[in-house]
Amino acid sequence: MSIALFRIDDRLIHGQVVVGWGQPLDCTFIVLVDDEVRSSDWEQDLYRMGVPPHIEIIFASVDEAAERLPVWEADARVGILLVPDIDTAVALAGRSDRVKRLNVGGIHHRAGRTERLRFVYLTDDERAKLRQLAAAGVDVTAQDVPTARAVPLAEFA
Amino acid sequence: MSEPLRGVIVSHSAIAQALVSAVTAIAGIEGALVPVSNEGCDNDALGERLRQAAGSQPAVLFVDLPGGSCLTNSIRYAKQHADIAVVTGVNLAMLLDFVFHRDVTPAEAARRAADAGAKAIRVTAA
Numbered sequence: 001m002s003i004a005l006f007r008i009d010d011r012l013i014h015g016q017v018v019v020g021w022g023q024p025l026d027c028t029f030i031v032l033v034d035d036e037v038r039s040s041d042w043e044q045d046l047y048r049m050g051v052p053p054h055i056e057i058i059f060a061s062v063d064e065a066a067e068r069l070p071v072w073e074a075d076a077r078v079g080i081l082l083v084p085d086i087d088t089a090v091a092l093a094g095r096s097d098r099v100k101r102l103n104v105g106g107i108h109h110r111a112g113r114t115e116r117l118r119f120v121y122l123t124d125d126e127r128a129k130l131r132q133l134a135a136a137g138v139d140v141t142a143q144d145v146p147t148a149r150a151v152p153l154a155e156f157a
Numbered sequence: 158m159s160e161p162l163r164g165v166i167v168s169h170s171a172i173a174q175a176l177v178s179a180v181t182a183i184a185g186i187e188g189a190l191v192p193v194s195n196e197g198c199d200n201d202a203l204g205e206r207l208r209q210a211a212g213s214q215p216a217v218l219f220v221d222l223p224g225g226s227c228l229t230n231s232i233r234y235a236k237q238h239a240d241i242a243v244v245t246g247v248n249l250a251m252l253l254d255f256v257f258h259r260d261v262t263p264a265e266a267a268r269r270a271a272d273a274g275a276k277a278i279r280v281t282a283a
Contacts, residue, residue, distance in 0.1 A: 010199040014226040015169065046232055050224030108199040 002075040003031070007082050008089050009105040012037070013047045013057070016105065020145040021080060022055065029056040029079040031072060033065040033092060062088060066095035073098065086126045093133055102133060103150075104142040116156040119144045127157040161259035162266050164190040165210045166247055167231050168221040171196075180252050189256045195226050203230045215240035215263045217255065217270065219247035242267035250277030 004025045009017060012032055021027065030051065037043045038061045048057055060068065065081070072079055083089045085107070093099040106119050113121035120142050122130070134140045134153050141150040166173035173192030181187055191210040195203050203226060207218070211234070218231040223245040235241040242263035244251070251274030258269055 011195075011226040012200075013224075014229075015222065015224075018224065042236075046229045049232070050229055052224075106199075108197055108202060110199070110202075 002077055002079055003069070003073055003081050004078050005080045005103055006089075006099055006101060007080060007103040007105045008084070008086060008107060009082055010084055010107055012082050012084055013050045016145055017080060017082065018051050018055065024146050025078050025080070027080050028054060028077045029058060029072075029075070031058045031060055031065065031079060031081040033060050033062060033081060033083045033088060035061045035088075038064070062091045062095065065092055069096050069098045086122075086129050090129050090133060093136065093138060099138055101139040102141075104130070104140065104156075105144055117142055117151060120156055122157060130157045160214055161189065162255075162261070162263060163211065163214055163216040164219055164252065164255050164259075165193055165207065165216055166190055166219045166221075166252070167193045167195070167207065167227045168247070169195055169225075169227065172221055176247065176249060176252060179249055180256060183249075184253055184256050186256045189259060190252065195230075198226075200226065200230055200233075203227075204234060207231065207234045211238070211241065217241075217263050217267050218243045219252065219255075219270070220245045221247055244271050244274075246271075246274060248274045248277060250274055 005021055013030060038059050044059050051057060089102055104120055107121055109121045112123045116122050130140055130153060140153040142156050143150040166176050171194060173194055177190045177192045180190055193206045193210045220227045220231050220243060222228060228245060231243045235243050240263050244267045251270040254273035255266060255270045
């Protein structure tokens with residue numbers, strides 16, 4: 001399987017992803033699944049600036065990602081798939097049965113959210129959605145960097 | 158230019174605050190630099206920190222890495238505001254030069270700072 005990490009991260013492409021995970025996984029492509037970024041050339045240029053030249057970035061809408069996941073999984077290279085929030089993860093998992101595991105890597109504080117872990121803040125609705133994903137068979141854990149422990153869903157949501 | 162440029166250091170963790178402290182200790186100039194950390198921020202929250210730090214005056218944003226959330230949000234901010242320039246690879250040498258040369262445009266200050274920072278990187282004889 002060449003998508004080594006399915007990750008929710010509200011910063012999308014940043015140091016923890018490119019360096020923290022990208023280096024040990026030897027990742028050479030990142031799939032950024034975000035309908036808003038997919039429709040903005042300027043936002044795409046911005047995110048391209050954040051990665052070294054040997055890493056390809058693929059921008060996809062949720063629908064495109066659901067359709068192309070089998071292709072990316074058959075890729076000989078190692079990749080990381082990023083979504084910006086729980087709603088996008090739920091939407092993707094609802095359109096594709098290939099989302100089997102989910103790394104909650106960074107959901108930061110906003111009004112209405114409470115701290116569940118240092119890097120995970122959730123509303124009650126978001127907690128419920130993560131539990132629904134788990135009930136549907138997705139292995140949901142929280143882990144900001146590879147050297148940290150993968151925290152099981154039951155411990156944070 | 159009526160008011161000297163402000164410098165905003167945008168970094169991971171506490172690098173920005175440490176650089177401000179070091180510049181103050183060395184140059185004795187206070188208030189020229191404002192630290193911003195991305196600690197605990199999503200993109201919206203970091204954008205708000207940048208807005209508060211830069212205020213309404215011309216500024217140079219000094220970013221730690223040439224990629225990642227500090228850079229993407231700094232460029233996003235610069236695109237939405239006039240008189241903002243962005244420099245990556247912040248180091249102490251460029252900041253020390255900047256605080257003494259703030260009566261220029263942000264773009265000119267950014268070019269000068271980048272030159273000063275680059276000149277400080279060298280391999281010395283053993």
